[in-house]
Amino acid sequence: MKKVNIAVVGVGAVGEEMLRVLNERNFPIGNLRVLARSAREIKVDNKTYQVEVVSEESFKEIDIALFAGTEGEKGAAVTFAPSAVSKGAVVIDNGADFRMKSDVPLVVPEVNPEDIKNHKGIISNPNCSTIQMVVALAPIYKAAGLKRIVVASYQAVSGAGRGGVRQLESELKNEQVKEKAFVANIARNVIPQIGGFAQDDYTSEEWKMVKETHKILHDDSILISATCVRVPVVTGHSEAVYIETKENITCEKVKDILSKSDGIKFIDMPERNFPIPADCQGKDEVFVGRVRKDPFVKNGLWLWVVADNLRKGAATNAIQIAECVISS
């Protein structure tokens, strides 16, 4: 296979996971450039990487530039993606800045890989909480349609980057936390705010689940409403997903479809018919369990969906997109 020159931009929690996943999947790397705001040496799983300062010149001869994205502020992709594209690179951006642009495909490879071919240089990786939900729902959507989604999330602190993990672990040790990643203590607490407040008092994270799902499924007619909540878990987002399908579908059929779907690990053990965050850490699949019918509402159905937010929710999905790009 032809070797591909790769740049990874950002070496926070997601950037580091990107380096790990590239390595694990034996991605056919020619040259690898690791770029960030400051030069340094980092180690990931005992492999040493030289981090160079990112500049417009960094993307010369790069085939694919993976931008790790940042929480809260605008990602490096805003500054550097245009010059990377002008130098011939395909940009795959984990940040939120380009996701809703009409000429930027927003891709989950198990769901809408065909959208990749329409890219104009930039392909966006969806938000972590969206990715795992659409992986679980797309097979049901294909089989029975989706009228509505009501979702409540249980999101890990690593979704806020290393600062989020630092805050939780410091609080659990009763240590002073210098820079707070959250608006309140997160140890032994839950916080129903992820991102800032936006239209209709939804948070930015809640809007992402609505708008990104619409874009990925190419269907704005699905009624989606979300409450996104931070919980004191380090890695692994969970979601209690309530749906109403358009057509009737039995629980057994849903379980059967999910069990056979790419990228899904369906959990139905005798001792436990659901996944927990501890199951998914370091894994690439979306874990699904507790599929059950609403006894009172026609076509109403619950699912419990768990995934590693740094892997399938970010790094793995981006690198799967890269794999699609080079194989197309």
Added chain:
Amino acid sequence: MKKVNIAVVGVGAVGEEMLRVLNERNFPIGNLRVLARSAREIKVDNKTYQVEVVSEESFKEIDIALFAGTEGEKGAAVTFAPSAVSKGAVVIDNGADFRMKSDVPLVVPEVNPEDIKNHKGIISNPNCSTIQMVVALAPIYKAAGLKRIVVASYQAVSGAGRGGVRQLESELKNEQVKEKAFVANIARNVIPQIGGFAQDDYTSEEWKMVKETHKILHDDSILISATCVRVPVVTGHSEAVYIETKENITCEKVKDILSKSDGIKFIDMPERNFPIPADCQGKDEVFVGRVRKDPFVKNGLWLWVVADNLRKGAATNAIQIAECVISS
């Protein structure tokens, strides 16, 4: 005020909280008997109590017997409530054993105090997760009706009694846990199972939210569906409650109604428009915030509801019932 002879049966997390709340509220206690399976001396807030072994004879001359209830197994009320009633006591039971019996009122004093007068000796205290939800929803139900409720909970480990707290705190200290209260580790994890699995793969806790809400509101027509989840919080259950009202009601009207309702603390601060478990600890109110409309579904509305599961969710509600009993 006439003094009342009280028995508190059970000195676990809820029984202890009952003693604390009786004391705090200056309940007009004549004689107080503290009863449990074994005799011992306990201290609650520097007050010493002599615990006697519970027997059928313990209820002689007792006016009100408060049963703290137990998790998982049948409560002491199953064994002792009939003899307590036959000796003239009114039993207020926090356990689940009598709640759905047709001749046992299930009471939240802010919602259905009038049901108390129908008691035949036993009055049941609803489940913690139900109490806080109906306190928040009853004023909306009265104003605009309720067509449906879809709720996902974030429930504290103290809901499983002292064993639940012990498991979380031991795991956080990396200590060996001898008796596990939960089916998996709870530190840095979430577990979507509370109680055993029952009809339609709902857990017993999820059915409680359906059936108890129907009974308290005297309305089986409300379509209720729940996912109940344990989270690594010590005290304070949270709930993401999605409702559809029958009639249209504005967000402002809902906020106004909730702000003026008994037993509710409506949170709408500039820095944070929602409560968190840390806010409610040791408090008797139900805390509500994040009231917002579903932009896509007519009459769809979210609320975020938090309460101290040992106080309003158990001890306080039981003692409020006792206060109603003695004032009627």
